[in-house]
Amino acid sequence: MPRIRNDPNFNICLDYASINFANTRAQLINENVDEEQAIQLLRNIWQANNETDKVLWQQQLAEDREQREHAQRIQEDEQERVKQERIDEEDAARKEERKKNKHKYIPILDTGIPDEPSVTPCSMTDAMVLSTLADGSTAWISSASARNAKSVINDENLPFEEFCQACPRFLVALEEANWPEDRIRMMALFWRNIQVHKYRSLRDPIAQKTLLVYQAEQRRRWHVAAKSSTGPYNISTVNEKVLADTREKVYWEERLKRDNARDYKVSL
Template sequence: MLRIRNNPNLNICPDYVSEVFANIRAQLVNENTTEVQAMQLLRNIWEANNNAIKVLWQRQVDEDEEQEEQRQRLDKEEQERLNQERINEEEVACKEERKKNKHKFIPILEAGIPNDPANTPCSYALKKLDKGDYVELWYFTNDGLDEANLKKTIDDDAMILSTLADRSTVWVSSASTRSACAVVNDEDLPFEEFCQVCPRFLKTIEEADWPEDRVRMMAHFWMNIQVHKFCALRDPLAQKTLLVYQAEQRRSWHAAAKFISKLPIS
């Protein structure tokens, strides 16, 4: 259907009295029709035709308005969809940011100036605990904490080449090797230091979101060690026996937990 270009409501009826239409008027004049009647007939024909065009024009205007409203509605829906996608992407990115850097988003607590010194083990030990892996208690001794404080400016995630026993080399994090020469096995710790690090270790695994039953298990285990009758004996081997026992049991527990975690779920 051809589109109407001009608004017929603005059209003006031609002046059929003028000489321009003299020939047309003459063709309509006869014994039953005067020249005046012929001019009126021409006006009536024009108006009837123009009225028909007005109807088509209004229909065209209505269709155009409907199409424009539909286009605007679709544009609005598309814009809302894009906005929602952007919001969803920002929420996902924000969640990832909070997940990666959760300490950055922890609410600021209204607390006074702490009186106790901050005890922060090295990131190597913290990462092991985050995974639930075994880590030596030495990292929570005064020497271990001092080591972490002295070298905290070194990037723990920096990768360095390490030589294995078979002379092969492998890339490892600097944090996993820089204190290796100083680390003392649990069974070789002085009993006083063992008693000192237990509360620090328990606090750290709580902050690492270890399950409460695991934390209680470790606390109960170490409490039984520290109140055992061997602690009061003069024989130095007595306390050494307790340290060897707790070291072996803790290593065995981690090994068993890791083995069970790899079993297929039935």
């Protein structure tokens, strides 16, 4: 059936009394039908046809609406299929990630930094360290790479203010690397407690150096423990005993550097 292009509800009956329809009227006029009756008959025929078109128009609108809704359902079903397919792929990838890196998802133990580092069979070479590159950017690299790369500054050797600026960047990097939320929160609190510790406000230059060395060492040790039978403990709270031991070590290391520099000058 041909489509109706215009809404018949807005159609206006033709002027069958005009000269344009004189021939049509003449064909209807006889001894029982005069001209006025012929005009009315034409009007009635037009009205009946228009009423039929109105019914067909509504049917056409309903069919068009049904086709649009059907097409929309197909599109929505396809979008849902693609979405579910993506979810399934991501879920499979997460399961594979958890399978390959079980240590990454082991719950953090409700214990803090131990007073003495645990002895573990794995080495420190694969621990990730927070370092600044020569161009000023920051990156996670293995501790082995840090020792071998001349263009890398270990975070314990950064000025304290640069360390503070780097921490938020690394939290973003952790999120982009899909670290579990509990570990991101722990690291955020860990660095916050380092930055607000009373050592930072002391005039003693050894104090801030101690904080940097402490956070670098404890983070590396945490990575090692997380991959060992010890499991990941919570490093967010500063262990004051370990910090005091670190300060003692930093003091003697700095004193040894000064003594060596003095002896070198004397030898010259």
